[in-house]
Amino acid sequence: MNTSTRYQVHISRSGQLRIDGEPQAVPDGVDPSQVVIKVLHIEAAGSGLPVLVQVQDDRTNSRFDMQVMPDGTTQAPVTPAVAAGPQPVAAEQQQPSSLFDRLAAAQAAGRAHDFDTAIPAADAILQQLTAEQGDTAAATLEAAQFRADLAYLSGEYAFATASWTWLALAWFDRLGPGKRRTQVAAQNAAQAWMQLPLHEAGPLASDLVNMLLEVAAPERTATMRAQIAERLRQPSN
Structure with missing residues (x-):
């Protein structure tokens, strides 16, 4: 074609x-x-x-x-077929899929809620970028965001909370205060934490609150921190 x-x-x-x-x-x-x-x-x-x-x-x-x-x-x-027909290529000579293609495929699987495919693919991409560029490079952080999204969508709220908490601090260190990426990561961490049952939420609360205090002026996260404190006061079932 x-x-x-x-x-x-x-x-x-x-x-x-x-x-x-x-x-x-x-x-x-x-x-x-x-x-x-x-x-x-x-x-x-x-x-x-x-x-x-x-x-x-x-x-x-x-x-x-x-x-x-x-x-x-x-x-x-798609390349045009030659007269003699396509020649088989040995497995060791085949070019591996590019990172771009792998990411696009993982994103498509995530949108389809095929987490058995999307999560291992996202983990492999994140590991590769971490090894090649470091754990706080921009591309690595973007891959980590995708992995955190998959965790939230698949119901791994503890993983999502920890991931977004770390991402908020990493974006803050990389970009400085007041940046949208930091704010979104902080909000996502709090949102994921709210989905947890209280017995799982409690151990993650301290890191979450400390992150909120570090990446924004205290008055900007006061409402969010008050909601966290209120939830921690609720009796666990």
Whole structure:
């Protein structure tokens, strides 16, 4: 199948995104790869044909091609068959899936609530980024956010609470005070904690409250901390 359009995508080390040289807005907490797929899905759906995308991702020092299909899915580019037919490639010669493709597949599985697929994939991506870039690199923190989201969606509220508590502190250390990513992480930690039964919530309360005091002025988290204190006063069943 022929593609209707070819796009050049560049993602900088800091997560800035350009498509054919044009800057693209990347919302807080959203990976640039998701923006690429969203923007080019519109193009593919409009033409009814897949679009070919050539990606340079400086965060992982990777270059790869992919197709965005009219239904919003992605796949490797389809190459025309040669006269002699395709030749089998030994397993050791096959190129591994790019981090971009693996993340997109994990996100798709998460949206479908296929956590048996999404969680191990997210863990592997997070481990790779931690090993390659460090545990507080921007790309690593974004992968950790995705893993924390999966924990919340799958009902692992203790894991989600601990993850978002750590993320709030990590974003605070990286970006400084008053940044939206820090605020969102702090709010997510508190929200996940509220879902826990009291016997599980109690041991996590101290770290949660200390984080809220550290990443924001005390008056800004007063209501949230009051709700936590009120819940801790409730008798456990």
